[in-house]
Amino acid sequence: MSTQRTRPLGRRLAAASVATTAVALLAAAPSASAAPNPTGPVKGLAGKCIDVASGNSANGTPIQLYDCNSSAAQQINLNADGTLRVLGKCLDVTQSGTANGTTIQLWDCNGTGAQQWIHTPGQDFVNPQSNKCLDVANNNSANGTRLHIWDCVGVSSQKWTPPAHPRTYRRTVVYYQTQYNGGTYVSPLGLTNNNTRVTDVIVAAIHLNSPTQVHLNDHPPSDARFQQMWRDLAAMQAKGVRVLGMVGGAAQGSFQRLDTDFNTYYPILKNIITTYKLDGVDLDVEEYMSLAGIERVIRALRADFGPNFVITLAPVATALYGGGNLSGFNYEQLYRDVGSQISWFNGQFYNGWGYMGTPANYQSIINRGLIPAQKVVAGMLSNPGNGGSGYIDIPTAKSTVSGLVGTHQSFGGAASWEYFNSLPGNTGAPWQWAAELSSAMGR
Structure with missing residues (x-):
């Protein structure tokens, strides 16, 4: 319910x-x-x-x-x-x-x-x-x-020949879950209206509850409350921003269902992607799922939606450097098996699972010599109220990110959890976080 x-x-x-x-x-x-x-x-x-x-x-x-x-x-x-x-x-x-x-x-x-x-x-x-x-x-x-x-x-x-494809690193990624704050609609358009250079907006969170019930947070994605949101996101796509849907998160069940009843639930996920014209999905597996199960989902998405479709995962950062994990499967083995089909990882460097106050935890991932920097996006809390611990203020975050760009020209990028109250602008100007981090990456 x-x-x-x-x-x-x-x-x-x-x-x-x-x-x-x-x-x-x-x-x-x-x-x-x-x-x-x-x-x-x-x-x-x-x-x-x-x-x-x-x-x-x-x-x-x-x-x-x-x-x-x-x-x-x-x-x-x-x-x-x-x-x-x-x-x-x-x-x-x-x-x-x-x-x-x-x-x-x-x-x-x-x-x-x-x-x-x-x-x-x-x-x-x-x-x-x-x-x-x-x-x-x-x-x-x-x-x-x-x-x-x-x-x-x-x-x-x-005569000038521009880059043929979008850059596949130094992304500015914003998670967008709070579509209503105290009953007031929170539009994501500030991200494009203020030239933040945002590359990806991830709409959270999609839940596959039953064969007949799919929710975006507490309501079906077709609910009237989301109509303006879908229009705003389409306007952002027209300006070159990719829009992804986040599946799962802390509310469990979606990935267990995809794992054990793939033939029922994968077509439902596929229909959501098609119906809402999503450019990709973010698989946030925070429950047990088998390695074979997640690989089956990734392979099916790539086969159905082609090479330009964005497939990301959102592990806690420690899972990428040999530490704690919430997903049940081993991410390094996953990368060995299907790494070429994964666009990047939105690592969660907060809540005790990693830290972006210094480059050390990010560097720990790269030092293992398996997952390259261009496929590791550093996820951070954009407001201390959005998590239990690990919030990094803007000056510190910018310092760490700019240092990583200096070390890794193909630094994967930065992601915020989440949009509506992002500092330094808070609810009045939440787009400022993206603008500040884009600048820190030289974008």
């Missing part, structure tokens, strides 16, 4: 139930949000890359052409808001100039027209404010040649 949801304490406690010509092309140009915040090297003249000179993140640092080298200075984020971001800042037309030859610099992201870029079908990056193209000065392919704007004329110095 459905019960009123209570606030998580020791664990994730869910309900027991569950140019004129160039400008003319812009309307037809594919948006940067066609994939979730694609990030990586942008290649141009002579196969060289857009680069921040000397990897310097200071305002005014020149943007140049340079040999591609996979450094952070060349990880260009095609953000859904039309900006090109790198090292936590934006590619900017100096002093908002519109004349041919105005140079490109790195600058704090400020929402001005000097920082807007649209990638056209002709492979140009057009700045709509000036109606000019991103161009390599004098068609010179030497390392260190400055980038500037110039009339769009279709030459090779104006």
Whole structure:
């Protein structure tokens, strides 16, 4: 029977139930949000890359052409808001100039027209404010040649190939379970309206209660109370944010049913994914499940939804470095068997199961030499009231995360439990946690 949801304490406690010509092309140009915040090297003249000179993140640092080298200075984020971001800042037309030859610099992201870029079908990056193209000065392919704007004329110095796929690391993940706070709807749109660079929103928690009863927390996902939520999440997907559904959590039963009666319950899960157009699922197994059972679920999801579908798991962090575990199966053996089919792990580094006040516990996972950093997302409490222990304040969290990025260029990312009261903004501006951690990761 459905019960009123209570606030998580020791664990994730869910309900027991569950140019004129160039400008003319812009309307037809594919948006940067066609994939979730694609990030990586942008290649141009002579196969060289857009680069921040000397990897310097200071305002005014020149943007140049340079040999591609996979450094952070060349990880260009095609953000859904039309900006090109790198090292936590934006590619900017100096002093908002519109004349041919105005140079490109790195600058704090400020929402001005000097920082807007649209990638056209002709492979140009057009700045709509000036109606000019991103161009390599004098068609010179030497390392260190400055980038500037110039009339769009279709030459090779104006052709750019952006990353083909979204970056598979440094994710900003937000769990979203409290859809109503004191009877007031909590919209997730603040995450996209405020340019937080969020990559993934995980809606919690789905419970497979019986062959005829599925709940999202205390109500069926089709309940009228969720209609606005599904519309808001679809709007976020249109801006390039992936939306996942979290299955399970502290309310037990869903995975026991998938384990022992797969043929009944897996089609129900599959129908939820299809009906609500989810981009993935987060399997939060906090009850006994057999290794064979969880592998069967993962293999079926991958077979049914294809290579781009996101499949994550949410183990307590200790389970990834040889310590305590809540799931019944061994995560390292799971990774050996089906690791290629798992997108990443949202490790729970709190409530005594791990700690993000220092890099030590995260590093313990990587030191085992099995699960790579790009597949380990560090989950943290976003408010001390959302768990029993282990809350890390924003300055400390940012320090730990930025240090891990420095150690591991492919650092998997950071996740918050949960959205509605995330600090430092609390209920008035819960999106700020995501913005702060994105900045700490250089996104």
